[in-house]
Amino acid sequence: MYDVVIIGGGPAAVGAAVYIARKKLKTVLIAKEFGGQSIISASIENWIGDELLTGFELAQKLEKHVRTQKGIEIIAGELATKVSEIPGGFRVDAESGKFFDTKTIILASGSSRRRLGVIGEAKFEGKGVVFCSTCDAPVFGGKTVAVVGGGNAGLEAAVDLFPYAQKIYLLIRSDAMRGDPITQDEVRANPKVEIVYNAQTDEILGDQFVTGLRYKDLKSGEAKTLSVEGVFVEIGAVPNSELVKGLVDMNQFNEVIIDHKTGATSKPGIYAAGDVTDEIYKQNNISVGDAVKAALSAYNYVLGMKRQSPAAEVSNG
Ligand SMILES: Cc1cc2nc3c(=O)[nH]c(=O)nc-3n(C[C@H](O)[C@H](O)[C@H](O)COP(=O)(O)OP(=O)(O)OC[C@H]3O[C@@H](n4cnc5c(N)ncnc54)[C@H](O)[C@@H]3O)c2cc1C
Helix, strand or coil, X not given: CEEEEEECCCHHHHHHHHHHHCCCCCEEEEECCCCCHHHHCCCECCCCCCCCECHHHHHHHHHHHHHCCXXXXXXXCCCEEEEEEECCEEEEEECCCCEEEEEEEEECCCEEECCCCCECCCCCECCCEECCHHHHHHHHCCCEEEEECCCHHHHHHHHHHCCCCCEEEEECCCCCCCCCHHHHHHHHHCCCEEEECCEEEEEEEECCCEXXXXXXXXXXCCEEEXXXXXXXXXXXXXXXXXXXXXXXXXXXXXXECCCCCCCECCCCCEEECHHHXXXXXXXXXXXXXXXXXHHHHHHHHHHHXXXXXXXXXXXXX
16 A cells, blocks of 8 residues: 555656655655656746756756655656545556555646647647647748637747748637737737637648648638648647546536645545646646645645554554
8 A cells, every 4th residue: 555646747746756755655656757748848937946948858857856756666658547446545547557556646647738629630630730839830931820729828829930930820719819918919910920810610621731721700600711731729728637537526627626725635635736726827836836735735644544543554664
């Protein structure tokens, strides 16, 4: 029986692991990969203690830090696939078929890019349909592209494309941009950008690669087609909370609801931190801070359990 299973490999999981290591609890961390979502970022300027680093450099630092922690068992390159309740705790299954019985779980599985779910999106993923403007904007030098999304992600994708694309259609489903006013001004001022409001993307067209995008004008009801060679899908993120569905309370966005003082979920023994939760500000430093709270709370929970069960205390050293 483990004391703690940490699920994730981003800033939240690493933050939890570093603090749990100091408590000498029997702990395993299951991480598909290390670094988290900002691994694709070209410049991170607000990671406290580093005035500028790339997402990849941050990922390397996080992995190095967690790997130097004594007493944390690391299962890397694997997903945790299932969480179920067992007497006295939980069972976490991993991709390899291994399972880990534990008194507590710290869920730090973050979030993934939201998909449009339209015809052609999956077929042309990597063949013109992309989800990371920082990574892929340079590939579209001299080309006409569409960016789908009128929030910060969409606007920033358009800005990333300024130096490369020949023309950028910005498709916004509503009749207004969201996102930071400064970025909105930047986007409006660039002659390469054509903003298409009330546009519901319905299909991504192509043969070998993307050749176009079909959308519905929600005002007129008319179906329209744009000739584009790239489609940047920038419509936000979905929390990786599937694992604990039905076990813990979630909000309407499927974010795990936590007590923000402790990281506790509605299920005693399961804690959560970072972008998988209902934290409003999804940021690296906040994920770490919240994970520290979850780790210390998990420690107190295990201590409580040990006090109730002297036999367990002896067997866990
Ligand atoms: C392009 C981009 C740039 C950003 N730039 C900044 C910035 O400059 N500053 C800032 O503060 N924030 C930035 N953010 C936000 C920041 O990256 C997130 O807030 C932060 O990464 C959240 O950390 P997390 O650990 O909660 O989750 P994530 O970073 O999402 O990490 C989750 C990790 O868990 C792993 N995982 C998921 N499910 C499982 C599973 N079932 N089993 C095992 N492992 C699993 C994933 O592989 C991943 O490694 C940026 C985000 C993006 C997308």
